[in-house]
Amino acid sequence: MASRRRTRHAGPPDGGWGWMIVAGCFLVTICTRAVTRCISIFFVEFQAYFGQDYARTAWIHSIVDCATMLCAPLGSLISNHVSCQVGIILGGLLASTGLILSSFATSLEHLYLSLGVLTGLGFALCYSPAIAMVGKYFNKRKALAYGIAMSGSGIGTFILAPVVQLLIEQFSWRGALLILGGFVLNLCVCGALMRPIALKEDHKTAPEFLEQDYVPKAQKRDLKRMSICSPLIKVWSHECLCYCSWKEYDFLLMPDFMVLAVSILFMAYGCSPLFVYLVPYALSVGVSHHQAAFLMSILGVIDIIGNITFGWLTDRRCLKKHRHFCYLFAVGMDGLCCLFLPVLQNFHLLVPFSFTFGYFDGAYVTLIPVVTADVVGTSSLSSALGVVYFLHAIPYLVSPPVAGWLVDTTGSYTASFLLCGFSMIFSSMLLCFARLAKKIKRAHLRSLTNDTGTKQHIWTNGAIAYSVTAELDQKNVEFLAADTNSYSNR
Known part of the structure; x- marks a missing residue:
């Protein structure tokens, strides 16, 4: 039914119902990324209740993030072949069920499955399809639209961090998880807003492909008369499906996308542990529980400013061609913030850190889908975002436990934060060198073309x-x- 209501547009409408899509994606990022960040507030509660060390407790947060990113291609697949609305509504039901089951947990292993796998899977079915829908509706104001949509993560963190801390104090961690489970059901409402749209450049779908001359018309006429179980139909449909699947993911062989993918691996490794260990680190240097939760709120609200201002700035004509450099600059600045974090030993020094890290975190999170769209194009954006968020999975799974193991081994957070900082700086430098090499190659080819042109x-x-x-x-x-x-x- 959703496919029948699709109207074909020459290009993204850059407005209209697109602003409702932005609002829906905004709510999706609140219910997914903001809730995931607030799980770090439960870290101390889980550790005290189950009597486990840092490394084992950190697996909860890392499994949530890993499942969300690892199953992102599944969300894109459902969005492309069934409906974005169906995927997000199904994801909301799974995520809510996982949080509600987690409130009855009796062991960390129980939380690994319910809060980690089930909730993470639900978030995966919602996150990448909602972000891809924004790219379908916007072109000229794409970065601004993404800035508003992705600011839900910061606004959600700013609001939910103190609320979750208050819920834990009033109803214990079990009651807080139960209430969060009901809150996450709002994802089903967000899914209902995702009205599908068909663009003329979306020519890689199977129905249009079948209209081409891949199979002669006479053979198609004969196939319609034959039984659906015919071997010829099976072979033909299998070949068509393989061709369409390859066309969906042909961007994987693009050199620009491969470099972006490698840089994202290191960026994801560096950014994840901080959201897990900022509150425990603040508590270890003598900051109170409410002040530690307030640090997360500051980080969240400044994240919003980074989302919107960087989105608006990179839509300007002077910066639109330099989005890659804006992205790598933001990643590099976050890496520098992580390097200086171990010397910040009180609340008054941690507040500027939250401001700076939160701003640049919001900046590069906004630019990830924009840079991906610039590399692969709008028609492949949904599949490409699925792959990009899939690449976050392994770093998100590994980095918090590795950071926890370093804390348990060294008795300090210094090694963990230094590793995160260097990882993000390397990610930024890799993209920078790749872009410079590409510019040098273009200049060399241009000079060769000019030399040849003088002879002819x-x-x-x-x-x-x-x-x-x-x-x-x-x-x-x-x-x-x-x-x-x-x-x-x-």
Whole structure:
């Protein structure tokens, strides 16, 4: 039914119902990323209740993040082949069920499955399809639309962090998880807002492909008369499906996307542990529980400013062509913030850190889908975002436990934060060197083209163009042929 209501547009409408899509994506990021960040507030509660060390307790947060990103291609697949609305509503039901079951947990293993796997899977079905829908509806104001949509993560963190702390104090961690489970059901409402749209550039779908000359018309007519169980139909449909699946993911062989993918691996490794260990680190240096939760709120609200201002700035004509450099600058600044974090030993020093890290975190999170769209195009954006968020999975799974193991081993957070900082700086430098190498190669090719162009002057006479070098070569050939003939006559 959703596919029947789709209207074909020449290009993204850049407004209209698109602003409702932005509002829906805004609520999706609140219910997914903000709730995931607030799970770090439960860290101390889980550790005290179950009596476990840092490394084992950190697996809860890392499994949520890993499942969300690992199953992102599944969300894109459901969005592309069934409906974005169905995927988000199903994801909301799964995530809510996971949080409600977590409120009855009796062990960390129970939380690994319910809060980690089930809730993470539900978030995965919602997150990447909602973000891709914004890219379908916007082109000229794409970065601004993404800035508003992704600011839900910061606003949600700002509001939910103190609310979750208050819920834990009033109803214990079990009651807080139960209430969060009911709150996450709002994802079903967000899914209902995601009205599908079809663009003329979306020509890679199977129905349109079947209208091409891949199979002769006479053979198609015969196939319609035959049984659906015919081997010929099975072979034909299998070949069509394989072709369409390959066309959906042909961007994987693009050099620009491969470099972006590698840089995202290191960026994801560096950014994840901070959201897990900022509150425990603040508590370890003598900050109170309410002040530690307030640090997360500051980080969240400044995240909003980074989302919207960087989105607006990179839509300006002067910066629109330099979105890659804006992205790598933001990632590098967050890496520097992580390097300086171990020397910040009180609340008054941690507040500026939350401001700076939160701003640049919001900046590069906004630019991830924008940069991805610039690399692969709008028609492949949903599949590409699924792959991009899939690449976050392993770093998100590994980095918090590794950071916890370093804390348990060294008795300090210094090694963990330094590793995160260097990882993000390396991610930024990798993209920077790749872009510079590409510019140098283009300049070299341009110089070669100019050198070749000076040797070939072209005159146009009516509709016919003559090349001087080609004409001279032709005369040389005729002269040699004539000389050979005269020699043979002798």
